[in-house]
Amino acid sequence: MTTQRWILAFCFSLATYTCRTFGSGIVQPFKGESYYVRSDCQFILIGFTVNGKEYSVTIRRGHNGLLVQVEIIINKVTTLLQNGHVVVKSALFELRQKTGLGHRHQWRRQRLKVTHPCNRKYQHIFKYGIYNRLKSSLLPFSVTWHNVHGGINSLWVTLESELNTTTSGLCGKQNIAGHRDELIRDSKLHDHKCNTSSPVLQKNDICRQFFQEIKDCVQYNNSHYQRLCEENIFGFENNQSVFCPFFKEFASQCNQSRINRFWRRLTKCAKPRCPGDLIYRENGPAVIPSCSNPKPLPFYQELTETCACPEGKVLNNGAKGYRCIPWSNCSCEFAGKSYRNGEIRRSKCHSCTCHGVVWRCSENFCHRRCVIEGPFVTTFDGKKYVLPYKCAYLASKGPSWRIRIHFSRKGLYLRKVVVRLPGELIVFRKNKVLWNWQEITQFHQFQETCNAKIYWVSSTFLQVHTTSGLFFQIQLSPEIQLFIDAPNQSKSDDKIEGLCGNSNRNTTDDFTTETGFFPNSVQLFALSWIMGNCQGNIPTTCTKRENENYAHEKCAVLNQPTGIFAKCHPHIPTDYYYTACIPRICNTGRSRREALCIGLASYAKACDGLGVVIGDWRRNTGCNLKCQKNQEFSYNMHTCNRTCTSLSGHDFRCDMDDDPVEGCGCPEGTYLNQGQTCSPKKECACTYYGGIADPGPVVISRQKCNCENGVLSCLPDCDCKNGKVCVSCSEGPVNIVKKTCDHIGKPLDTSETCESGCYCPDHQYEDHFGNCVSLDECTCVFSGKAFRTGQQVNSRCKTCTCYRGMWQCTEKPCPGQCQVYGDGHYQTFDSKWYRFSGQCLYTLVQDSCGNKKGTFSVRVESVPCNQNTLTCSRNIILKLQVHFFYAD
Numbered sequence: 001m002t003t004q005r006w007i008l009a010f011c012f013s014l015a016t017y018t019c020r021t022f023g024s025g026i027v028q029p030f031k032g033e034s035y036y037v038r039s040d041c042q043f044i045l046i047g048f049t050v051n052g053k054e055y056s057v058t059i060r061r062g063h064n065g066l067l068v069q070v071e072i073i074i075n076k077v078t079t080l081l082q083n084g085h086v087v088v089k090s091a092l093f094e095l096r097q098k099t100g101l102g103h104r105h106q107w108r109r110q111r112l113k114v115t116h117p118c119n120r121k122y123q124h125i126f127k128y129g130i131y132n133r134l135k136s137s138l139l140p141f142s143v144t145w146h147n148v149h150g151g152i153n154s155l156w157v158t159l160e161s162e163l164n165t166t167t168s169g170l171c172g173k174q175n176i177a178g179h180r181d182e183l184i185r186d187s188k189l190h191d192h193k194c195n196t197s198s199p200v201l202q203k204n205d206i207c208r209q210f211f212q213e214i215k216d217c218v219q220y221n222n223s224h225y226q227r228l229c230e231e232n233i234f235g236f237e238n239n240q241s242v243f244c245p246f247f248k249e250f251a252s253q254c255n256q257s258r259i260n261r262f263w264r265r266l267t268k269c270a271k272p273r274c275p276g277d278l279i280y281r282e283n284g285p286a287v288i289p290s291c292s293n294p295k296p297l298p299f300y301q302e303l304t305e306t307c308a309c310p311e312g313k314v315l316n317n318g319a320k321g322y323r324c325i326p327w328s329n330c331s332c333e334f335a336g337k338s339y340r341n342g343e344i345r346r347s348k349c350h351s352c353t354c355h356g357v358v359w360r361c362s363e364n365f366c367h368r369r370c371v372i373e374g375p376f377v378t379t380f381d382g383k384k385y386v387l388p389y390k391c392a393y394l395a396s397k398g399p400s401w402r403i404r405i406h407f408s409r410k411g412l413y414l415r416k417v418v419v420r421l422p423g424e425l426i427v428f429r430k431n432k433v434l435w436n437w438q439e440i441t442q443f444h445q446f447q448e449t450c451n452a453k454i455y456w457v458s459s460t461f462l463q464v465h466t467t468s469g470l471f472f473q474i475q476l477s478p479e480i481q482l483f484i485d486a487p488n489q490s491k492s493d494d495k496i497e498g499l500c501g502n503s504n505r506n507t508t509d510d511f512t513t514e515t516g517f518f519p520n521s522v523q524l525f526a527l528s529w530i531m532g533n534c535q536g537n538i539p540t541t542c543t544k545r546e547n548e549n550y551a552h553e554k555c556a557v558l559n560q561p562t563g564i565f566a567k568c569h570p571h572i573p574t575d576y577y578y579t580a581c582i583p584r585i586c587n588t589g590r591s592r593r594e595a596l597c598i599g600l601a602s603y604a605k606a607c608d609g610l611g612v613v614i615g616d617w618r619r620n621t622g623c624n625l626k627c628q629k630n631q632e633f634s635y636n637m638h639t640c641n642r643t644c645t646s647l648s649g650h651d652f653r654c655d656m657d658d659d660p661v662e663g664c665g666c667p668e669g670t671y672l673n674q675g676q677t678c679s680p681k682k683e684c685a686c687t688y689y690g691g692i693a694d695p696g697p698v699v700i701s702r703q704k705c706n707c708e709n710g711v712l713s714c715l716p717d718c719d720c721k722n723g724k725v726c727v728s729c730s731e732g733p734v735n736i737v738k739k740t741c742d743h744i745g746k747p748l749d750t751s752e753t754c755e756s757g758c759y760c761p762d763h764q765y766e767d768h769f770g771n772c773v774s775l776d777e778c779t780c781v782f783s784g785k786a787f788r789t790g791q792q793v794n795s796r797c798k799t800c801t802c803y804r805g806m807w808q809c810t811e812k813p814c815p816g817q818c819q820v821y822g823d824g825h826y827q828t829f830d831s832k833w834y835r836f837s838g839q840c841l842y843t844l845v846q847d848s849c850g851n852k853k854g855t856f857s858v859r860v861e862s863v864p865c866n867q868n869t870l871t872c873s874r875n876i877i878l879k880l881q882v883h884f885f886y887a888d
């Protein structure tokens with residue numbers, strides 16, 4: 001085999017171009033012979049530019065012979081390999097990977113400024129057998145390295161195609177062999193105080209014996225490689241991790257188990273150790289099958305040196321310790337419970353199926369909810385952020401509503417919330433609600449003209465349903481907080497915007513400003529929804545040290561793994577709530593304990609929303625709420641059928657699906673009465689149309705009534721006749737006008753007030769004779785005379801029939817009439833009256849118009865009478881085609 005052939009084999013790749021460096025300084029360039037360089041200087045291993053994007057790999061060795069620093073730059077994103085860490089930096093962000101043999105890379109984002117969605121897509125870093133690999137997605141370019149204690153002992157760069165550009169660095173050019181000394185000279189970076197020493201040639205026994213032994217299976221001229229062996233091992237004769245990669249590369253060419261055993265014994269180069277159940281394999285899958293990925297894509301099934309599970313088993317990557325198990329034994333964990341492969345776990349808002357070790361969950365089928373707790377905002381689509389200024393903001397705006405929030409000057413809380421609906425304005429302040437500027441204390445179902453139903457669910461929470469489908473809960477004490485459910489967007493132009501985001505199930509575009517572009521910063525986003533009225537910044541740090549210590553200590557209860565909140569940890573991570581808890585206490589403007597309880601309540605409510613019941617956390621943390629009067633506290637307060645007013649009729653609150661809210665209210669079996677007390681049924685006051693009556697007898701609009709068990713019943717003492725019944729206005733608005741036949745067909749006066757008295761029963765009407773009849777029997781009236789159904793009257797050309805209280809008329813065309821009478825009074829055929837008193841012979845009507853020969857004419861001759869002042873008597877001349885008539 002020629003040296004040329006050996007190089008190809010060395011790279012064990014066919015259509016790819018590989019350049020390696022390993023040991024204490026061996027470089028195998030793309031083309032040409034391997035060479036050795038011992039230096040602690042920084043070198044460019046490879047550098048090139050494609051499509052204006054710069055790629056480079058620079059290396060530096062330490063005095064221990066290993067690579068101690070490798071810098072990979074791909075289009076301005078720098079990946080630094082140092083001290084066993086991988087650090088990805090760009091102008092915009094920095095990611096760190098914790099060291100370890102883990103098959104899952106754990107990234108911690110540090111010093112995050114602004115994420116650029118594209119940067120992480122430039123490259124992919126993953127475990128490749130016992131190696132690590134960085135693969136660029138811009139070019140078929142990858143860098144693979146092997147970590148050992150103290151640095152990297154082997155690293156190679158692969159280009160899967162020939163580039164259209166020249167490469168520089170120790171690797172040389174892709175197709176032209178370079179000269180060692182030139183390559184070293186041209187690749188050295190000079191900004192480093194460092195030494196490059198000349199190779200020292202010293203006979204080495206291990207090298208000699210090794211090449212002696214393998215000369216049968218690799219028949220090339222090996223004196224060059226024996227020399228490299230000696231240069232490589234010199235000074236590191238006892239340091240296996242430095243010189244072993246050299247022997248391994250050569251031994252692998254032989255592919256003989258005899259040689260394998262021999263060289264490992266000779267060099268004392270041990271096989272790499274594998275953790276847990278994993279077994280070392282010279283040629284195993286680069287990506288080993290695991291519970292979550294039992295059949296890696298073919299792309300990942302390349303063979304390399306690896307730590308793999310025994311045949312038939314997969315890595316249990318859901319547990320620690322690198323255990324190998326049959327795939328059928330893979331399981332998922334949730335909340336300390338193990339679930340078998342394929343098992344389904346259901347919660348209030350999701351159902352999740354176990355796939356190997358990972359959960360695949362359905363879409364959230366709960367209402368998506370925007371939460372505004374002081375400056376802490378969660379958008380409909382789940383993005384969380386903190387408002388920067390104490391201002392008035394547009395919280396959310398939809399086709400028919402607009403919700404504004406106003407910050408308090410004093411603390412980190414809201415002063416008021418203003419909700420505008422068509423024709424209605426609702427203002428929520430601490431413990432106070434104004435509806436169209438009118439304070440509302442009793443919440444009942446508003447009239448039909450109102451757009452909103454507003455009612456208390458507990459002493460602290462109100463619910464609001466609007467006709468347009470907007471639903472929100474609002475807490476009015478101890479602090480105003482808003483929980484807005486994402487309304488259904490039936491039409492695509494039902495645009496929703498504001499601090500709560502656009503509700504399109506996409507968190508990436510939530511920071512859409514009024515002008516529609518996507519600012520990356522919360523500041524800009526929040527600024528664009530300011531409605532004026534700013535009261536300063538919202539502090540992000542603690543100003544008082546003792547508050548800070550208190551906050552850290554007390555908020556930590558959220559994170560305690562065995563604490564009261566632990567039950568919810570698998571469902572909702574506490575980090576956001578913990579982080580929000582601290583500034584809440586530091587900059588509160590109220591008592592620290594109160595602020596702490598608000599912070600804890602915020603997590604508890606979020607858990608509640610997912611159906612996770614935490615338990616009595618308030619008692620556990622000293623956050624008990626005091627209830628007024630005889631109300632009781634509950635974490636799940638209901639109002640349906642718990643008010644005295646609900647006793648007298650259907651309670652509309654029962655129709656609303658209310659999410660559980662905490663607070664004070666009436667325990668089951670008691671009813672909220674006047675003055676916010678809870679009463680047994682029999683002590684309930686009665687609410688009637690227009691007033692409130694205490695239990696017992698009462699007179700309402702001259703009627704004797706009785707209030708009992710919250711229900712008002714009025715005695716029927718009207719002494720009604722003719723089948724009429726007694727109507728009591730206290731029972732509700734009755735439109736008494738509607739109760740007669742007479743009103744039928746007439747416009748209604750809706751402002752008519754109720755007057756108790758005798759009226760026909762439902763579906764009956766008082767006719768014009770004073771009897772109660774059905775609609776079909778309703779009488780009609782004409783010229784003051786009553787007619788029964790079916791009776792007819794004739795007038796002029798009409799015939800009218802009485803039907804259901806109304807006249808149904810048949811109308812024939814009436815013949816026209818022309819008349820003259822008295823002192824020159826005339827009426828034309830078209831009913832126009834006029835008067836004139838000429839004393840001549842006049843044509844009243846004729847059909848001989850123009851030249852046409854007529855068939856008739858009527859003429860009148862007016863003659864004076866009565867002292868000549870009046871025209872009265874006439875001669876009438878009637879002329880027909882055949883005869884003459886004359887009348888006087």
Ligand SMILES: *[C@@H]1O[C@H](CO)[C@@H](O)[C@H](O)[C@H]1NC(C)=O
Nearest residue numbers: 064149150235236238239240
């Ligand atoms: C081998 O390398 C390690 C790590 O650099 C170093 O701590 C150790 O002293 C070296 N051993 C010898 C014998 O040089």
Ligand SMILES: *[C@@H]1O[C@H](CO)[C@@H](O)[C@H](O)[C@H]1NC(C)=O
Nearest residue numbers: 050051161162163164165166
């Ligand atoms: C390579 O470069 C030449 C000229 O620089 C250009 O004409 C050609 O299109 C390039 N080919 C590719 C595949 O980029």
Ligand SMILES: *[C@@H]1O[C@H](CO)[C@@H](O)[C@H](O)[C@H]1NC(C)=O
Nearest residue numbers: 040063192193194195196197
């Ligand atoms: C370079 O080598 C010299 C002599 O071997 C030594 O004194 C000096 O400290 C070395 N410099 C560096 C930067 O390693």
Ligand SMILES: *[C@@H]1O[C@H](CO)[C@@H](O)[C@H](O)[C@H]1NC(C)=O
Nearest residue numbers: 003220221222223224225227
């Ligand atoms: C082997 O290579 C060396 C130099 O690399 C050369 O001097 C020698 O003649 C070669 N021997 C054979 C047998 O090819």
Ligand SMILES: *[C@@H]1O[C@H](CO)[C@@H](O)[C@H](O)[C@H]1NC(C)=O
Nearest residue numbers: 012252253254255256257283
């Ligand atoms: C190594 O040898 C085995 C048989 O001894 C053969 O099946 C295998 O293909 C060889 N591998 C290489 C890379 O030559």
Ligand SMILES: *[C@@H]1O[C@H](CO)[C@@H](O)[C@H](O)[C@H]1NC(C)=O
Nearest residue numbers: 313323324325326328329330
């Ligand atoms: C696989 O699961 C079965 C049933 O749970 C158990 O008996 C067996 O020991 C498990 N096997 C391994 C390798 O864990």
Ligand SMILES: *[C@@H]1O[C@H](CO)[C@@H](O)[C@H](O)[C@H]1NC(C)=O
Nearest residue numbers: 467468469470487488489490
């Ligand atoms: C909103 O959509 C959900 C599910 O699609 C449906 O159940 C609900 O009735 C809708 N609400 C309104 C007000 O249309």
Ligand SMILES: *[C@@H]1O[C@H](CO)[C@@H](O)[C@H](O)[C@H]1NC(C)=O
Nearest residue numbers: 504505506507508509510518
């Ligand atoms: C989310 O919004 C971004 C920005 O508009 C868009 O690029 C992306 O495709 C959207 N994702 C989904 C799932 O709609």
Ligand SMILES: *[C@@H]1O[C@H](CO)[C@@H](O)[C@H](O)[C@H]1NC(C)=O
Nearest residue numbers: 640641646647649650651654
């Ligand atoms: C509320 O009370 C009414 C009347 O007593 C009853 O019909 C209804 O079922 C009750 N609703 C609930 C949810 O208990």
